[in-house]
Amino acid sequence: MKQAWRQMWFGGVIRWGPALALMGTIFWFSNQSQLFVFPESWLDLVAKKLAHATGYFLLALAYRWGLECQGPGGRRRALLAWGLAVLYALSDEWHQTFVPGRNGNLLDVAVDSLGATAALFAWPPLVTRLGLSPRRWGC
Numbered sequence: 001m002k003q004a005w006r007q008m009w010f011g012g013v014i015r016w017g018p019a020l021a022l023m024g025t026i027f028w029f030s031n032q033s034q035l036f037v038f039p040e041s042w043l044d045l046v047a048k049k050l051a052h053a054t055g056y057f058l059l060a061l062a063y064r065w066g067l068e069c070q071g072p073g074g075r076r077r078a079l080l081a082w083g084l085a086v087l088y089a090l091s092d093e094w095h096q097t098f099v100p101g102r103n104g105n106l107l108d109v110a111v112d113s114l115g116a117t118a119a120l121f122a123w124p125p126l127v128t129r130l131g132l133s134p135r136r137w138g139c
Contacts, residue, residue: 015069019062023088026055030092033101052108053115060085060119061126078120085116 029035038044063081089112093104 016066019059019066022055022059022062026059026088026092027095029055030096030102031099033099049108049111052111053118056085056089056112056115057119057122059088060116061123064119064123078123082113082116082120085119086113089113089116 035048038047060081063084064078067077067081086109089109092112093106093109095104096102097104
């Protein structure tokens with residue numbers, strides 16, 4: 001019984017730890033009243049949108065990783081991971097409306113959604129080519 005509990009807890013940390021770490025990182029950045037600003041406005045815009053897309057690309061991959069051992073089949077898992085990432089993006093933008101000097105922006109949610117969508121297409125090659133299937137980690 002004790003061994004099964006340890007395996008379940010350890011497996012849960014491996015599966016959901018990356019998503020929780022990314023959620024915490026995104027929350028920390030969105031809680032900052034002032035972020036670094038590039039001197040050129042176009043460069044600042046591009047860098048911030050790329051950061052948004054990359055963050056939610058990684059978050060959707062982390063959700064997909066966590067869902068691999070649970071719930072519905074592959075396509076449904078992918079859509080659920082995407083939906084969770086978009087919901088987190090919406091909650092993040094809502095959270096920013098309470099942070100002094102920040103505002104919520106639906107354009108950022110759209111960019112985040114594109115990053116999460118890219119993750120759906122990146123998942124199969126990552127699993128097959130790099131051997132990243134969480135099933136190898138005991139689920």
